[in-house]
Amino acid sequence: MTRTRLCLLAASGSAALLIGAFFFQWLGYAPCKLCLWQRWPHGAAIAVGAVATVAAWRWLPYAGALAAIVTGGIGIYHTGVENGWWEGPTTCTSGGDLSGSAEDLLNQIMDAPLIRCDEVAWAFAGLSMATWNAILSFALAAIWITAARRSDGLPG
Numbered sequence: 001m002t003r004t005r006l007c008l009l010a011a012s013g014s015a016a017l018l019i020g021a022f023f024f025q026w027l028g029y030a031p032c033k034l035c036l037w038q039r040w041p042h043g044a045a046i047a048v049g050a051v052a053t054v055a056a057w058r059w060l061p062y063a064g065a066l067a068a069i070v071t072g073g074i075g076i077y078h079t080g081v082e083n084g085w086w087e088g089p090t091t092c093t094s095g096g097d098l099s100g101s102a103e104d105l106l107n108q109i110m111d112a113p114l115i116r117c118d119e120v121a122w123a124f125a126g127l128s129m130a131t132w133n134a135i136l137s138f139a140l141a142a143i144w145i146t147a148a149r150r151s152d153g154l155p156g
Helices: 003-026 033-052 060-082 102-111 129-149
Strands: none
Touching (some): 003 033, 033 129
């Protein structure tokens, strides 16, 4: 497979993952903050794939790989938050300091996010959407890196 086709394949994979995320959102699974963070690098990878169809810059597939690795990393972080391996951002997880006045506690409750990052909204084969995003994103990174190693007669 040519370098350009590999870039398009990887970018299409990111597009498919984004479409899947929007489909689940349409079904009523509202995204949490970390879910939204995972979407941005996919958008960047799609843009890199579009540029790769018209530009033959040697570094371009590495940019796509970086985007895929970043979203995969966020997916691993999110998986850890879901499983209680570490704490997530205080703006999207439960917990917090329960000391203080009743008014402080009420303010914490009122400021709590509606969609929490530390709860699995949907899972398949025992793996959450965040985990699937990480797995598939690292597979896409491998495709990007394969594309980067194909010179296809590129200059310098």
